[in-house]
Amino acid sequence: MSSKLLQLKLHEAENQLEHTLLDSFQLLKPQLKPPFPLTIPTPSQYSNLNQAILYAILTQPLSFKTHITHLHAIITDGYEYFTSLVSKLVFETYPRLNESVKVQLLSVVRVLVDVSGVGVDGLVVLLMRSIVVGDFSDGNLWLCVELVRIFLDYWDWVLEEWLVLTSGLFTFLRVLSDHCKLSGAKYEALKRMEIDFCVRVIRNHFSLCLRIGRELVRILQDLVCVPEFKDIWKDLLLNPSVFGVDGFSDISQLYCLRTSSRYLLLRITPEMETQLRFLLTHVQWGFQKRYQAWFAKKFFYRPEGETVISDIVRFICCAHHPPNEIIQSNVISRWAIIGWLLTCCRNSHVEANTKLALFYDWMFYNERVDNIMNIEPGMLLMVNSIPTYIDITKNLLEFLLHLVDIYDVQRKDVIVRGVSTTFGVLVKKGVVHSLEVFSSCTLLSPLLKEKLANICSKSALAMRLPHHPLPPPSLPGPSNLEKQTSVSKKPPMVPKGNGMKTISSVLKIPVASHTPPVIHDKNPINIMEDLVRRLGESKKHSKDSGLQILEELLFSYANHGIQSLDSATSANSFLRPEALASQVTKAFCSNGYDMFAPLKSLAQFNSDDEIQSATALVICTYIFSQNKRIQELVLFWSKNGYLVGPRILSYASRLAYEAHKIDRSGTPKDENNFSGISSSETLLLKHHIDKYVSFMTIRGKGSANVIPPASKIDSKQVIELIRGAFTSYRSFLMSCNLEKDTSLDKILISDLMSCCEWEKKRLKEILCNIFSFVPDLSTGKDEFIRLLLEMLDYADIVALQFEICLKSFAIFGEDTDLVSHIIKNSLSWGFVEQQKLWALIGSEQAISKVKVENVVTDFFCLGDFDPNVHSIAVGGLFTLCCRRAPTPELVSTILSLPDNTFETFTASVLANWVVSDGSMLFSSLAKCLDKFDKTGVRINQSSISRFSDFLDKQGKQYTSCLNKLSVSIPKIRAKLANAVAAAQKKADDIPVKRR
Structure with missing residues (x-):
């Protein structure tokens, strides 16, 4: 049974207080209608009757006066028990109350204030606590309006209850500092009421305001830009006697007054x-x-x-x-x-x-x-x-x-x-x-x-x-x-x-967290020859020593001049990319490590292979250097069957994923928007930044370029590092394209499939990053969209919808022909895939420039439909059309659609537009019907007839709507009438037998 008081989710149990009120209501329901019994209830009956009346008041707004009259008739305790029930309901459940119940609740509060019910002061304070700071929703602002009105309408009562008065002042001063940030006519009335109330209290009853203590000064600080409060500040600092409080001569006296915790609880x-x-x-x-x-x-x-x-x-x-x-x-x-x-x-x-x-x-x-x-x-x-x-x-x-x-x-x-x-x-x-x-x-x-x-x-x-x-x-x-x-x-x-913060404040990168590899001043060729020899002997040493040697070797290889390195390779075969790659592979294989192995096969090891491994060092160097020799080195591994592409893609995606953890994915809107993230969630990003600083420091030695330390890397530089990683991956794809003569998107989808096998936890992020950073190879491509729909569950799809609406990336793009092509192809997909597809299409097209009228025309031109096959697509198109504004072009397309299996499609879309944007619809209809008259385009007469029937059923509501529309309405009425008459005549001409 659904709750009439609360907005309960499926997993939430029923509220015990609501259950008690409901039981009393059902037990005494016959007694809640006049004539009321004249007997005096026992204490037990009195409690049940109060509970039943409260439930009735909150759930039966049309009988409000009757139930209030009944309440007045039975009260024997000054409304104390009834008020305690309302207070308990507010304390325990206010955020979850249905909107209609909240309206009734505030009406009850007015009644209780009017009769000065026992405990109503505490109830009003509780309601003030329900005002949420920083919440500009209609419901929260409505509560502010209602409470301010109560204060102004019952001013004499408020003055008698000094705690209510000072609590109201504290509350509305605090929320006013937030409301002053809002602009627009809908907020002006609320702000004006709050300002008038607060100024009235401070100016006329400052002796009561002093009871708040020093917190009054703190909350007044954010209002110094409001003219009325600016004048109050001047008087507090320069002319305190104007407040008319004996003994108050300086604001420092207010500083010395401790604030009671009851005021701090208010917010x-x-x-x-x-x-x-x-x-x-x-x-x-x-x-x-x-x-x-x-x-x-x-x-x-x-x-x-x-x-x-x-x-x-x-x-x-x-x-x-x-x-x-x-x-x-x-x-x-x-x-x-x-x-x-x-x-x-x-x-x-x-x-x-x-x-x-x-x-x-x-x-x-x-x-x-x-x-x-x-x-x-x-x-x-x-x-x-x-x-x-x-x-x-x-x-x-x-x-x-x-x-x-x-x-x-x-x-x-x-x-x-x-x-x-x-x-x-x-x-x-x-x-x-x-x-x-x-x-x-x-x-x-x-x-x-x-x-x-x-x-x-x-x-x-x-x-x-x-x-x-x-x-x-x-x-x-x-x-x-x-x-x-x-x-x-x-x-x-x-x-x-x-307001700029450094990335180190989130990632906790020490100022000198990593010592760059030592590159000696002697002949670089001799240094690299020595490093290759030591690397070959690394099986005798620990894993860490082998990684250190490899790091120095790769940094030397990448930072040494390309021309001199080219001239040296003829005399030093060990410097050739294929030779060096073989040496590295052999050295680490001897210690039981495979270069560029699938991540899932490395899950048994305790270390993070994307950070502390030979593969990670090679990928880092490749991303930072874009050196021809390093590219050849990486490409050699790829040509020999190693999973280089999937590992680079996974590495770049993880960087973006960890940056997203600290609100750094995409283009940041707020450079101060840092979220505290534990170090375990940003290990690769910290490592990548550290390696970047080390690499660029070595490269920049002797030049005028000054590389900032890791602690000074800011958000924009982090984003550039992530983009650089994906740019390096694109370069790798282009290199593979030259080798294999295969399209870039085919190589990309192959790498993506490999990642899907071992990156289940970050699969959604990998797919999102593909659409974000490699959009030209993925957006609007069947293979990527199909893979996305197959691999992600509904929760992931919903997350994607949010990102799409925020324009983090696009899945389908703004090419109308491509969107139509995807929809046509999807008709042969499974129902689950189609449902996910249309969820994404609906989110993207709501903010896209794609011409929906062209998509609709292309779809309905396919021919006969099978309801069992095409129903999901038609439902998706219906939702898509309803979300769009009824422009003349779209309305024209809808009116000209043929009647086939989905014969009510046109009329249903038009009926939806009547509700969402009736004025624009009828204006567009006028233009379309005039155009049809001039061009002789055929109108879907059956759909117009159904739409006219819908309008007729609206009765007075429709008549009122028409009266407010444009001057073209009479013409539309005539056109609609003519369309209906034509449809009727056509029906009358059909022989009886055929009917």
């Missing part, structure tokens, strides 16, 4: 609070990754969803204080979760706000009124990041000291005193043993340590600066940072002018 939805408390109470170190991934996917998926991160950090610091048994257990710490949250910030503004949220209490800390638990996470995050993740410590410390200098220059002494007190209290209370953990750290700049020392000298606990570095003290919590959240390894960045 965390109940569902979010539940998940965060579970994460911080039950999840142990090492098991947090899956919970974090789920949380991020659940709450940060919206384009502006990450703006809630600063609110979450405030909640963790100030509203979630775990007891000692949790702190001393193996449960993940608050500071680690905050470190992970910082990595989720893709926008520099959001990241800066999050850091401010972390350190906000530091600036105004007063030991007598503030809680040390509010400042503990910031210190532990900085300290526990030394020395392994020193960038985290450095960035946070720089941000904190920067805050001291610029946050409020006129009251800098207040902030310096607060920060210095914070450091002193953290040491005094034993959160850290001393501040030598900073002063003795050689990885922190002297200037940074000097600034820190100057601030700390203001406190009673001066910072000691030893003459020699001391080991950092032991710290509470896990000392092994590998226990830290797996995605917290990206150091938070202090916002800079251009």
